[in-house]
Amino acid sequence: MRVTQSLMFRNGADALQRKYQEVLKTQEKTLSGNRVNKPSDDPTATFRQGVFTSNLAEVKSLTETTRRAQERMGMAEDQITNLHDRLQEAHDLVMQLGNSYQGGQPDVLRAQAEKAMAWFQDTLAGMNTEMDGVPLFGGGRTGNPFDLTNLRTTGIVQRTGPTGGFADAGADFSAGVTGSDAAVPSSVMVTYRTTDDTGAALAAPEFRLSVNGASLTSVAATGGAQTLNLGNGISFSVAAGAVMTDKQAFHFQVVPEYQGGSSDREVKIATGQKVPGNVTGAQLMEGSTDLSNGANVFEVFAGLRGALQRMDPDEVRAWLPKLQSALGQVSNMQGVTGTRGAQLEAMGATFAQEQESLQEAATANVGIDSFEVMSRLEQATQAMQFMSVTQREVLNTSLLDFIK
Amino acid sequence: MSINNILNTAKLGLFANQGALRVVSHNVSNVSTPGYSRQTAVMVANPGLQRGGDGKSAGDGVHIEQVKQQLDNLMDRRLQGGEAELGRLEGRDRFMNMIENVFNELDGDGLSTRLEKLFTSIDLLTDNPTDAVVRDQVMENAGATSGFIKRMYNGLSELTLPVDKEITVTLDDINSRLKSIRDVNLAIVRQDATPAKALDLKDQRRQMVMELGKIVDIQTIDQGDGGVSILTANGIMLMDHTYAATLSRGPGSATQNTPQTIRVDERTGDLTSEIKSGTLKGLIEVRDQVINGDSGFLSKLETLADEMRWRFNRVHSQSVPGGLLQSRTGAIDLGQNLTTAMSGLVTDTTQSTYVGSPVDLSRVVNGTLSFAYGADPNGTLTQANVPITTGMSINDVVTAINANAGAGVTASVSGNRLVLTGTGGNSFGVVSDASGVLAALGVGAFFTGSGAASMGVDAAMQAKPALLGTGRFITTGATPVHNDANNEGAMLLGDLRTEKFTLFGESATLISHYGTIAGNLGSEQSRNQAEMTSIQSSQGFMRDLRDSVSGVSLEEEMTDMIKFQRAFQASSKMVSTADNLFETLIQMV
Numbered sequence: 001m002r003v004t005q006s007l008m009f010r011n012g013a014d015a016l017q018r019k020y021q022e023v024l025k026t027q028e029k030t031l032s033g034n035r036v037n038k039p040s041d042d043p044t045a046t047f048r049q050g051v052f053t054s055n056l057a058e059v060k061s062l063t064e065t066t067r068r069a070q071e072r073m074g075m076a077e078d079q080i081t082n083l084h085d086r087l088q089e090a091h092d093l094v095m096q097l098g099n100s101y102q103g104g105q106p107d108v109l110r111a112q113a114e115k116a117m118a119w120f121q122d123t124l125a126g127m128n129t130e131m132d133g134v135p136l137f138g139g140g141r142t143g144n145p146f147d148l149t150n151l152r153t154t155g156i157v158q159r160t161g162p163t164g165g166f167a168d169a170g171a172d173f174s175a176g177v178t179g180s181d182a183a184v185p186s187s188v189m190v191t192y193r194t195t196d197d198t199g200a201a202l203a204a205p206e207f208r209l210s211v212n213g214a215s216l217t218s219v220a221a222t223g224g225a226q227t228l229n230l231g232n233g234i235s236f237s238v239a240a241g242a243v244m245t246d247k248q249a250f251h252f253q254v255v256p257e258y259q260g261g262s263s264d265r266e267v268k269i270a271t272g273q274k275v276p277g278n279v280t281g282a283q284l285m286e287g288s289t290d291l292s293n294g295a296n297v298f299e300v301f302a303g304l305r306g307a308l309q310r311m312d313p314d315e316v317r318a319w320l321p322k323l324q325s326a327l328g329q330v331s332n333m334q335g336v337t338g339t340r341g342a343q344l345e346a347m348g349a350t351f352a353q354e355q356e357s358l359q360e361a362a363t364a365n366v367g368i369d370s371f372e373v374m375s376r377l378e379q380a381t382q383a384m385q386f387m388s389v390t391q392r393e394v395l396n397t398s399l400l401d402f403i404k
Numbered sequence: 405m406s407i408n409n410i411l412n413t414a415k416l417g418l419f420a421n422q423g424a425l426r427v428v429s430h431n432v433s434n435v436s437t438p439g440y441s442r443q444t445a446v447m448v449a450n451p452g453l454q455r456g457g458d459g460k461s462a463g464d465g466v467h468i469e470q471v472k473q474q475l476d477n478l479m480d481r482r483l484q485g486g487e488a489e490l491g492r493l494e495g496r497d498r499f500m501n502m503i504e505n506v507f508n509e510l511d512g513d514g515l516s517t518r519l520e521k522l523f524t525s526i527d528l529l530t531d532n533p534t535d536a537v538v539r540d541q542v543m544e545n546a547g548a549t550s551g552f553i554k555r556m557y558n559g560l561s562e563l564t565l566p567v568d569k570e571i572t573v574t575l576d577d578i579n580s581r582l583k584s585i586r587d588v589n590l591a592i593v594r595q596d597a598t599p600a601k602a603l604d605l606k607d608q609r610r611q612m613v614m615e616l617g618k619i620v621d622i623q624t625i626d627q628g629d630g631g632v633s634i635l636t637a638n639g640i641m642l643m644d645h646t647y648a649a650t651l652s653r654g655p656g657s658a659t660q661n662t663p664q665t666i667r668v669d670e671r672t673g674d675l676t677s678e679i680k681s682g683t684l685k686g687l688i689e690v691r692d693q694v695i696n697g698d699s700g701f702l703s704k705l706e707t708l709a710d711e712m713r714w715r716f717n718r719v720h721s722q723s724v725p726g727g728l729l730q731s732r733t734g735a736i737d738l739g740q741n742l743t744t745a746m747s748g749l750v751t752d753t754t755q756s757t758y759v760g761s762p763v764d765l766s767r768v769v770n771g772t773l774s775f776a777y778g779a780d781p782n783g784t785l786t787q788a789n790v791p792i793t794t795g796m797s798i799n800d801v802v803t804a805i806n807a808n809a810g811a812g813v814t815a816s817v818s819g820n821r822l823v824l825t826g827t828g829g830n831s832f833g834v835v836s837d838a839s840g841v842l843a844a845l846g847v848g849a850f851f852t853g854s855g856a857a858s859m860g861v862d863a864a865m866q867a868k869p870a871l872l873g874t875g876r877f878i879t880t881g882a883t884p885v886h887n888d889a890n891n892e893g894a895m896l897l898g899d900l901r902t903e904k905f906t907l908f909g910e911s912a913t914l915i916s917h918y919g920t921i922a923g924n925l926g927s928e929q930s931r932n933q934a935e936m937t938s939i940q941s942s943q944g945f946m947r948d949l950r951d952s953v954s955g956v957s958l959e960e961e962m963t964d965m966i967k968f969q970r971a972f973q974a975s976s977k978m979v980s981t982a983d984n985l986f987e988t989l990i991q992m993v
Binding site: 011043060064068133 | 504532915919
């Protein structure tokens with residue numbers, strides 16, 4: 001093959017140009033820190049990078065939302081623990097005061113009623129605790145789950161005797177409340193009497209009414225269907241034909257009714273996978289789930305307060321089963337919240353690992369190998385220097401120098 | 405044999421070698437001339453006249469019979485064919501780099517980054533749907549996402565214009581080149597009719613044809629008189645002895661939204677599809693295949709944007725904001741045909757018969773639309789079910805809502821938008837919409853518009869982020885229940901990040917589909933570059949081969965120069981020797 005000047009020059013220039021392009025590419029990589037800087041550099045890596053980036057963003061997002069949910073759970077757990085502590089205190093109080101010894105110290109009982117009221121108010125405030133403007137136990141609603149403008153009466157129970165426990169009074173007796181009651185919680189005791197305290201027969205049967213330890217004017221029992229007004233919109237109704245015995249006492253409480261949503265916002269932990277959020281006020285305070293015991297915690301505090309205000313150690317003692325039931329219920333909710341919190345914590349740890357792996361994968365996918373880049377750069381620049389020298393020499397080989 | 409003969413022979417030697425030196429000089433002068441083919445002087449000995457009967461004779465010196473070009477025509481043709489393909493690839497490369505830049509995500513500032521930010525803010529909203537700050541963030545990120553899609557669309561569609569403009573400029577360039585080649589061709593024909601052949605003009609013509617061949621694929625036919633004809637690869641005459649074609653743009657089809665045609669001498673017909681390679685073909689491919697066309701990246705972006713708008717709207721139109729609403733106006737114009745069945749409406753914006761109907765109506769199916777309404781959003785709500793069929797017109801949908809949900813929700817058309825209003829002071833929300841009609845009509849829309857170019861966020865929602873639907877009605881009981889902090893709607897919006905759907909024959913997530921588009925573009929550009937490198941390499945090799953035959957080697961010319969110089973000197977010596985002979989003879993007298 002004949003070799004010509006232009007052939008040699010062009011080949012040299014082309015080779016130098018290719019090297020320049022290589023150096024430019026290397027410079028681009030070092031400036032960006034990435035091996036791949038545009039889709040055509042490595043289409044597969046580009047696609048994979050998109051997937052990695054998306055996955056990474058998703059994991060970061062889930063990490064953040066689970067962290068926030070965990071904070072919410074943690075805060076809720078604190079409130080439930082407080083509630084449990086208050087119930088435990090109430091339990092200890094019942095154990096301490098619910099015996100005949102205390103019967104001779106009514107003032108002690110009345111004084112402790114204030115403590116029960118404090119527990120009630122503390123619990124009410126705790127149940128309405130907010131985080132980021134949303135109640136912890138509101139179950140998907142932003143209004144207070146419990147307030148004194150939305151009241152309910154608890155189920156009517158009767159005492160089987162002066163020292164007996166509580167039992168369901170049956171369908172012949174009902175209670176109602178309208179409007180709000182400044183005296184909430186109200187603990188109502190209605191006693192049917194045919195004899196007085198000494199055992200002497202009364203002229204006519206009557207109902208003795210007591211609200212929060214304060215006696216109201218007795219109302220004559222008609223023997224038929226009857227509704228008794230206990231003030232503040234509270235009423236007690238007796239159906240026609242209801243069978244009652246002397247000194248049979250009916251008890252019910254007026255407490256705030258849960259008005260939040262049926263369930264809290266769920267927490268997304270993966271695509272299509274969600275874990276429940278916080279327990280709701282209904283589940284915690286009114287026992288509305290399978291895990292609950294059906295206990296109304298406000299009722300326990302209200303009823304215990306009423307019993308203490310009525311200075312009746314036997315009535316105080318009668319609250320023990322309900323108190324234990326409420327304790328068990330709150331313990332269950334504490335467990336549920338703890339489990340969910342732990343689940344979120346575990347998810348958080350998993351996300352952290354996943355994030356690290358994805359970050360590594362993403363970096364490895366498009367990141368530069370500094371050593372390789374430096375080697376290539378060194379190789380290219382050396383080659384260019386060598387080529388420049390060679391070019392000069394090659395193009396200088398001319399017979400012109402020898403022709404005289 | 406006389407001394408005169410010697411002198412004459414020497415003189416011929418002088419002339420011949422001088423001529424050869426002139427050829428060498430011409431070669432040396434053109435060492436850097438592109439397309440120059442080196443020339444050689446072909447010397448032929450002059451036969452001597454036979455003298456006497458003994459048959460002994462001496463020659464009569466030398467003459468240059470011809471100056472010959474060192475050429476390999478086959479190689480030249482192969483080189484020309486490669487140039488056309490190289491031109492096509494180079495034409496594509498320039499614009500594909502620009503397109504690639506539109507889709508480049510690797511700098512962390514692209515569509516997927518914005519989409520991720522949007523989804524991340526939506527995820528944060530699931531944590532606290534009532535957080536006004538996060539709602540604002542969602543709106544901001546939604547705006548950034550739709551705005552970026554718009555910018556991408558504009559970036560791509562605006563590329564169409566310069567490409568098309570360049571096609572026109574290229575046609576003008578081809579026209580002037582054809583005329584120049586025709587002029588040179590005519591000069592060659594005239595000169596070739598004389599004994600002096602037009603070697604250098606042929607070189608010039610060859611180079612001009614080569615350059616033209618890089619712009620548009622052509623074939624040349626030798627005419628036998630030194631001239632050539634130039635035709636397109638498909639045989640359309642572009643240049644002949646006195647003819648040079650004029651290429652120009654013809655009108656495109658407005659109804660079919662096609663670009664301007666390419667005409668020859670303003671004749672009817674379109675040359676566009678006849679062009680198979682060259683820079684012009686590269687430009688046409690970029691315009692009609694890479695950017696536009698069914699598989700163009702603009703179409704792909706459009707498809708992706710349409711799917712994204714639909715999916716977001718589908719979820720969002722069935723979600724409820726923090727509170728139930730008294731009124732909601734659709735974000736999408738209902739078009740000019742409210743009485744034709746939805747299934748019969750033209751929803752393809754590229755069709756000439758399109759009259760502005762909501763483009764997503766083509767996705768509506770038969771199904772039930774359910775509303776919940778009541779005076780107190782937190783109280784007991786009533787559910788009303790409205791059966792929707794694709795056989796209904798938009799007006800029929802209005803009628804059906806009023807007939808089935810009129811007690812709680814009234815539908816009307818105002819400002820050519822669908823308006824839903826709570827009846828008698830009722831507030832209302834959408835429980836579900838199996839038909840998708842609300843999403844199609846933009847009621848509770850998240851994104852608005854009829855394509856990537858017009859994509860935006862619902863203006864009412866942007867102005868009042870509280871309208872962002874984050875919840876869903878709880879329908880487990882007898883009547884629907886509304887919780888203002890319910891996050892199911894936000895959760896479902898967030899699920900769109902990982903929801904797979906089929907586009908371009910692939911089932912993948914929104915971001916994966918986008919990644920595939922970017923990857924495809926990268927592959928196409930990578931392939932283009934690889935082919936270009938390969939062709940450049942083979943063209944380089946062909947040029948080397950051509951140079952090895954036709955190129956000028958200075959060393960070779962220098963040695964030739966010495967050779968002819970010495971031969972010239974020797975002939976001069978012969979002259980002085982003959983002169984000496986004459987001198988001797990004269991002195992003898």
